[in-house]
Amino acid sequence: MVTVGFSFALQASEKDNILVFDGNEISFISGTDTLFLGDRKQGSYISVQIKIINESSEIFQISNVRGSCGLSIPSWPRNAIEPGEEQNIQIRFDTSSPGNYAKILTIHSNTHNSRTIIPVIAEIIP
Numbered sequence: 001m002v003t004v005g006f007s008f009a010l011q012a013s014e015k016d017n018i019l020v021f022d023g024n025e026i027s028f029i030s031g032t033d034t035l036f037l038g039d040r041k042q043g044s045y046i047s048v049q050i051k052i053i054n055e056s057s058e059i060f061q062i063s064n065v066r067g068s069c070g071l072s073i074p075s076w077p078r079n080a081i082e083p084g085e086e087q088n089i090q091i092r093f094d095t096s097s098p099g100n101y102a103k104i105l106t107i108h109s110n111t112h113n114s115r116t117i118i119p120v121i122a123e124i125i126p
Contacts, residue, residue, distance in 0.1 A: 017048060021081070023056030025111045028118075035105070037093060037122035046093035046122065054081045064108040070094035071103035071120055091120065098126040 018029040027033070040046055054060045065076040070093065077087035091105060105118040 017050050019050055019052045021052065021054045021056055021058075021060040021109075021111070023058045025113065026052065026060075026107065026109070026116050029053075034119045034121055037120065039123045039125055040093075040095055042095055042098050042124050042126050044095050046095055048091050048093070050089045050091065051086055052077070052081060052089065053086050054083050057083050058110075059083070060110065062107060062109045064106075065089055066106045066108075067091060067120075068104040070101070071105060073105075093120065093122055095122075095124045098124045100124075 060081040
């Protein structure tokens, strides 16, 4: 578990939850490289969908999606995402302990680097 020493109050907007595959890599449409979940109450249920859009002319294939401790991935696309198609990754964030947290979402796919690492940040308030 990695803890971070800062606070923030912004919740993830819908735009922050959209990844785009351009034929080479995937990145958030918002331009950021981090998914900010904002302030959340301890013991609350955090479940977030991340939309993936294939804007390339290539097939996008995800081979695995993993979360660091406290970040689970109940569903992700197992089939190829054809050009123009959209799919979703579902994540769940553990809110059992208060504090500032940075979790890691790792997407293994046919991108240029084969692995995309996305920090997922939240502050859990007692």
